[in-house]
Amino acid sequence: MVMQLSDLFGRQIKEQEVPESLITNSACHSFSAFTRRGQNVICVRCGSQINKQETKLAIDHFYCANCLQMGRLTSSDNLITINEPNQFNYTGSCQWQGVLTNDQRNCAKQVIASIDKRIDRLLWAVTGAGKTEMLFPGLEHAFRQQLRVAVVSPRIDVILELAPRLRTAFPDVTSCLLYGKTTEKYSYTQLVIATVHQLLRFYHAFDVLIIDEVDVFPLAGNKQLHYAIQRAKKVTSSVIYLTATPDTTLKQQVKATKLAVSYLPRRFHGFPLATITNVKVGNWRARLTQRKLPPQLVTAIEQRIIKQQPFLLFVPHIADLKLVSEILKPRLNLPIITVHAKDPKRVDKVRQMRNKETLFLVTTTILERGVTFPLIDVLVLGADDDIFSAAALIQIAGRVGRNVKRPSGDVYFYLHKRTNAIKQAQREIKMMNKKAGFK
Numbered sequence: 027m028v029m030q031l032s033d034l035f036g037r038q039i040k041e042q043e044v045p046e047s048l049i050t051n052s053a054c055h056s057f058s059a060f061t062r063r064g065q066n067v068i069c070v071r072c073g074s075q076i077n078k079q080e081t082k083l084a085i086d087h088f089y090c091a092n093c094l095q096m097g098r099l100t101s102s103d104n105l106i107t108i109n110e111p112n113q114f115n116y117t118g119s120c121q122w123q124g125v126l127t128n129d130q131r132n133c134a135k136q137v138i139a140s141i142d143k144r145i146d147r148l149l150w151a152v153t154g155a156g157k158t159e160m161l162f163p164g165l166e167h168a169f170r171q172q173l174r175v176a177v178v179s180p181r182i183d184v185i186l187e188l189a190p191r192l193r194t195a196f197p198d199v200t201s202c203l204l205y206g207k208t209t210e211k212y213s214y215t216q217l218v219i220a221t222v223h224q225l226l227r228f229y230h231a232f233d234v235l236i237i238d239e240v241d242v243f244p245l246a247g248n249k250q251l252h253y254a255i256q257r258a259k260k261v262t263s264s265v266i267y268l269t270a271t272p273d274t275t276l277k278q279q280v281k282a283t284k285l286a287v288s289y290l291p292r293r294f295h296g297f298p299l300a301t302i303t304n305v306k307v308g309n310w311r312a313r314l315t316q317r318k319l320p321p322q323l324v325t326a327i328e329q330r331i332i333k334q335q336p337f338l339l340f341v342p343h344i345a346d347l348k349l350v351s352e353i354l355k356p357r358l359n360l361p362i363i364t365v366h367a368k369d370p371k372r373v374d375k376v377r378q379m380r381n382k383e384t385l386f387l388v389t390t391t392i393l394e395r396g397v398t399f400p401l402i403d404v405l406v407l408g409a410d411d412d413i414f415s416a417a418a419l420i421q422i423a424g425r426v427g428r429n430v431k432r433p434s435g436d437v438y439f440y441l442h443k444r445t446n447a448i449k450q451a452q453r454e455i456k457m458m459n460k461k462a463g464f465k
């Protein structure tokens with residue numbers, strides 16, 4: 027399809043990719059892809075400093091190695107943009123039929139106020155709080171004012187789960203879904219659902235930018251992606267950060283009152299967060315290398331199989347998946363399904379668990395968030411391993427009790443020593459339950 031003028035609204039596109047007939051349009055602005063800051067050369071698209079030795083093409087001529095995935099930019103390139111004109115005509119309404127809890131409604135009101143005032147806000151909502159639904163009133167409000175909105179996340183899984191829910195709730199809004207292997211062609215839409223990486227192609231486009239699971243890799247501590255966010259939003263705009271586990275940077279901004287915050291400490295069904303039970307099992311790692319598991323863990327697994335109680339068994343590393351499954355297989359006489367981030371059958375295995383075709387999965391932290399199995403227990407082998415941050419442990423515990431039919435459940439950590447991360451996770455769960463009015 028030929029590029030339209032509207033494809034340049036709020037975007038930054040390499041001049042060579044734009045047809046000549048469009049560039050001559052008076053609405054188009056062009057700017058140099060690179061800029062100088064003292065001795066340094068900076069890529070304007072992604073904000074990275076150019077490594078002049080490694081990316082030299084000719085004398086005083088370089089390319090950016092840090093945003094190559096968006097097409098190579100060199101120091102002789104220009105980027106083309108057209109100021110975001112908000113050419114929308116939204117008259118629809120939200121089709122979601124559910125009812126928000128009082129807590130959700132209060133947060134939703136604060137989100138609307140932030141959008142109106144064009145200020146940023148952190149929505150600190152516990153796991154299972156129903157934060158997507160809580161956004162609906164704010165989204166409807168923004169769409170009706172013909173604002174342009176992006177809902178983004180560092181995680182593709184999160185985006186893929188969000189997109190159908192948003193499109194079902196707002197069937198009348200124009201939207202496009204953008205991520206690495208996307209098949210949808212870009213077109214100018216009022217709602218953009220995307221991975222954070224995709225924001226590198228936008229320039230002062232969004233009046234409202236919502237970032238879900240803001241604290242996870244690859245966004246956490248990634249300067250390039252934070253630059254992309256700052257550049258993709260309009261100068262006057264509202265950024266809404268969503269997470270159950272804000273990182274230190276966000277918490278500090280809240281503390282310094284630089285960032286407004288809404289807490290949602292209560293789950294949508296009104297029951298408290300499941301708390302963690304620590305089970306000390308001695309040196310589990312040494313045992314594992316002898317091809318043995320802590321007997322307490324084996325018992326817990328066998329009990330759940332007898333009761334047909336679904337569960338996830340988390341292990342620290344990909345290499346542990348094979349070990350654990352080889353130990354369990356002869357003992358349980360069952361097929362053991364394992365899953366990790368790069369597992370090509372990951373989506374299918376998650377589906378099997380969701381459809382109750384398997385009682386349990388053995389998994390790495392990849393299933394810590396973004397995926398919901400309503401009625402499960404969680405067992406963590408080696409919860410004291412360095413790989414498990416406090417945030418990861420809170421998210422893992424947060425997989426339990428997601429459904430009103432079984433609003434609680436067991437979270438068992440099998441460990442040698444209680445680490446600071448475990449202590450912090452327990453403290454935060456306790457604090458959120460207290461904030462929600464539970465003892």
Ligand SMILES: [Zn+2]
Nearest residue numbers: 069072090093
């Ligand atoms: Zn770059």
